[in-house]
Amino acid sequence: MSDPVIIKICGIKTKALLDASIAAGADMVGFVHFARSPRHVDIDTVGELISQARGRVESCVLLVNPDNTLVAQVAALGPDWIQLHGPETPHRVATIRDEAGIAIIKACPIGGPEDVVAVKGFADVADRILLDAKPPRQAERPGGLGHSFDWSLLKGLDPDLPFMLSGGLTPETVGEAVRSVRPMGVDVSSGVETAPGVKDAALISAFVRAVRDAG
Numbered sequence: 001m002s003d004p005v006i007i008k009i010c011g012i013k014t015k016a017l018l019d020a021s022i023a024a025g026a027d028m029v030g031f032v033h034f035a036r037s038p039r040h041v042d043i044d045t046v047g048e049l050i051s052q053a054r055g056r057v058e059s060c061v062l063l064v065n066p067d068n069t070l071v072a073q074v075a076a077l078g079p080d081w082i083q084l085h086g087p088e089t090p091h092r093v094a095t096i097r098d099e100a101g102i103a104i105i106k107a108c109p110i111g112g113p114e115d116v117v118a119v120k121g122f123a124d125v126a127d128r129i130l131l132d133a134k135p136p137r138q139a140e141r142p143g144g145l146g147h148s149f150d151w152s153l154l155k156g157l158d159p160d161l162p163f164m165l166s167g168g169l170t171p172e173t174v175g176e177a178v179r180s181v182r183p184m185g186v187d188v189s190s191g192v193e194t195a196p197g198v199k200d201a202a203l204i205s206a207f208v209r210a211v212r213d214a215g
């Protein structure tokens with residue numbers, strides 16, 4: 001039997017929704033620290049949420065092209081993962097992983113076959129890859145936009161690559177995504193919200209149920 005699909009709920013801002021994600025059966029939760037995001041939480045709140053998650057669910061702090069000071073600040077809070085969701089190069093990802101001593105998820109935007117080729121460059125420097133839709137050029141943030149991408153592009157992907165799928169997943173679409181792409185995990189933000197940055201406990205439950213039914 002294959003391993004259960006890992007479920008990550010990204011963009012949690014409150015203890016109530018952290019508790020709701022755990023109650024629903026999520027495996028990981030993500031906290032976004034990026035000022036232009038409607039899911040942004042300040043560093044003190046990130047620290048409190050990590051403490052509340054510890055031992056109950058894996059925590060992940062999402063950063064965009066962070067400098068060394070921010071990496072050190074976040075690493076000191078003791079999350080299980082740091083997710084790099086910006087234009088970080090493989091060399092920079094390796095440096096951050098060494099400096100932080102924390103497992104790294106590298107988000108890779110997918111818009112065409114060349115982006116799938118570029119994913120290989122992160123295979124040895126990240127602990128996990130997150131495949132996400134490539135944002136439009138004018139987008140004000142590099143992720144969490146609720147956009148999906150053409151999953152058939154992933155046919156050429158190394159089957160041994162530890163990757164999670166994200167980008168516009170919803171309780172309605174995630175079952176088909178799990179069956180057709182067969183990722184090790186799935187990640188959602190917009191698809192379990194009623195408005196940008198406003199998570200909904202019932203949608204989180206529906207998402208988790210849909211993944212478990214498919215897996």
Ligand SMILES: O=C(O)c1ccccc1NCC(=O)[C@H](O)[C@H](O)COP(=O)(O)O
Binds near residue numbers: 034130142144167
């Ligand atoms: O959520 C944000 O606002 C955000 C800001 C900057 C970089 C990344 C961001 N989110 C990434 C995610 O929440 C997920 O990892 C993923 O992209 C899924 O997002 P969605 O398409 O909204 O489900």
